[in-house]
Amino acid sequence: MLSKNKKNSPTESELEILQILWETGPNSVRFVNEKLNDKREVGYTTTLKIMQIMTAKGLVTRDTESRTHIYHPAVKEQETQNSLLDSFIAKTYRGSAMRLVMQALGQEDATAEELAELRQLIDKMENKNK
């Protein structure tokens, strides 16, 4: 495991915004705010403010060429999820990823493809053990 994340950790609102940028690519505050409003009511300046804070934190970068700034995600989805996952496992499952996996699987209705993929992953882990 090479690159370990030092200190990402977006807040909940920040994560919501990152997800929009990951999904749709670089975009303006206006666009992000409208996306957010599909789910819940948020004021424009609220979204703006959070995205400004995210810029300061280095979670996004922005292109200020034109008056309407374009925001780019500056962290990777996988890495962010991993870092959140680590801390979630530590806090909630006292560090046992296996316990989390078992419970998560219990709640899931998986397709045959997903199950096959899982088995493959497990085989790979088995080999690594030897």
Added chain:
Amino acid sequence: MLSKNKKNSPTESELEILQILWETGPNSVRFVNEKLNDKREVGYTTTLKIMQIMTAKGLVTRDTESRTHIYHPAVKEQETQNSLLDSFIAKTYRGSAMRLVMQALGQEDATAEELAELRQLIDKMENKNK
């Protein structure tokens, strides 16, 4: 899935305290505070205050017979974890438990026993699909 949790959701500090009570059984503020201090410095009245709040929320109950109150967990560990897990999956993995499982497994060094247990669980899920 019968009993769905309505509204548990302990905060981070509350969860820490619950974990101590789950592990060691009903105990006093003094005891819990000392356990917490194994990991980090916390004032006695801080712990007391949080446990009082937890009582108000129904996360614990307390026996006030003797002067030193004894606190009992009032929520189950599994159910609490499940409810936290649901919300974590929703927020971080946009609802896809499978994606979380894959990533969690990727970070894990599992024993042969755990892998066997996993396979068993997957088999059970396969049958359920039919």
Added chain:
DNA sequence: TCTTAATTACGACATTATTCGTAGAAAGAC
């Protein structure tokens, strides 16, 4: 009894995250 120690209750403060109002700059419509 008197003093000391431990405990609970309560309120205030600190910190972090979120929300939004307002002002001013920039762009476009006419």
Added chain:
DNA sequence: GTCTTTCTACGAATAATGTCGTAATTAAGA
């Protein structure tokens, strides 16, 4: 050029959580 709209910047209000100081109460010991 003037008016209107859209945008950014900034500061302040709010809310949730965590922290702790202080007072009052109880128990125990000398």
